[in-house]
Amino acid sequence: MRVLLTDDHQLVRAGLRALLETFGGVTVLAECGDGQEALVLTNKLQPDVLLLDLSLPGLNGIEVARRVPKLSPSTRVLVLSMHTSAEYVAQALRAGVAGYLVKDSAVEELKVALDSVSQGRTYLSPAISQTVVAGFLRITEETPAANPLDLLTSRQREILQLIAEGNGTRAIAERLDVSVKTVEAHRTQLMDRLDIHDVPSLVRLAVRHGLVPGEPVGP
Structure with a gap:
């Protein structure tokens, strides 16, 4: 093995x-x-x-x-x-x-x-x-959208994790080898899909759903 x-x-x-x-x-x-x-x-x-x-x-x-x-x-x-x-x-x-x-x-x-x-x-x-x-x-099978992360694409979840870990837009772009505009577009799209428009709320959601480690937090 x-x-x-x-x-x-x-x-x-x-x-x-x-x-x-x-x-x-x-x-x-x-x-x-x-x-x-x-x-x-x-x-x-x-x-x-x-x-x-x-x-x-x-x-x-x-x-x-x-x-x-x-x-x-x-x-x-x-x-x-x-x-x-x-x-x-x-x-x-x-x-x-x-x-x-x-x-x-x-x-x-x-x-x-x-x-x-x-x-x-x-x-x-x-x-x-x-x-x-x-x-x-x-x-979760009966209500597929119960986990809001399911609304995101794989790349959007990855960018959300990097944001929650404290990375800025340019750092994320360099890490993923994409343009700053691409990261900004993904960030805008994921915020729209989650209906969350500030970074602290994104971080709380990422922690709450296990995307990054941390103590469970409220909405």
Whole structure:
């Protein structure tokens, strides 16, 4: 099993790599701490499993998971996250992940999860209430616009995350290798779609829906 490891904390990656290398039949192809780099390496290495944190700078894990199938259709995404709320889990499942494991799981559970997703099955950590997740998914299926991020394109969600992380228009343009006018157009469109027209409100929405890390906040 060929694994690509993505987490934004270097010490966590080092510990996970050391652990994975004790599992028979598991090879860590590479590791990285950034969402964009994860996509580049996925495209280049075509791993069997992408072990993915959700809280990544620049491009969060949910967005990475959405894009993986176009780059490497055979790669299965296994989320390893500290987040246990139904909304995070539901967003990950809707993005197409094959498994969701919480970071305080036992070592043996990581091996079980890897084996499960590599064999084409879906794995959910027992720490996650499947009843709550099922209920949340049912509600979102009945009301597709319940999550306002679903109104945005992939690029608009990416720009929203970068705005929420404190990046200015020029910095975003340089990071995405597009013109300032293109970023401004996307920003205007996403604000119109969300009916939000100031940056603080955008940041609150991004935090509330897990696009960037932070404490849950009100409207």
